[in-house]
Amino acid sequence: METNGQKNGSRTDWEEYARCYDVLAELTPYRSMMDEVVRQIDIRPEQRVLDAACGTGNLTVRLLPAIDTDAGIIGCDSSMEMIERARKKTRGSSTATIMFADLNATLPFPDSTFDRVASVNTLY
Secondary structure, eight states: OOETEESSHHHHHHHHHHGGGGGGGGGGHHHHHHHHHHHHHHOOOOOOOOTTTTTHHHHHHGGEEESOOOOOOOEEEHHHHHHHHHHHTTOOOOEEEEEOTTTTSOOOTEEEEEESSEEOOOOO
């Protein structure tokens, strides 16, 4: 079923899921997966990063210490509830920007904007 351009659930489903999503961050398998993602993308301080479908910002927050403020990381998601939670986690950071973007559409960034793109738990 497709609702509001999303397959595998409506926007309402993702808004509800956002309320409990961070419970995953406490589980050992999730934390191990995040450690592996950070290791695999091998970020250098001067690189710009896109966290596509950032959800509540768990990966964005994990990557912040590795990135210079001049480079930055952008987290984007199509769920406003997820975005609000990610913005709370990154509040006060001059390195992170959290914004709305639908991965089912063309993203609003010019070519070669990012050195790394990560997308975790996005495709189901």
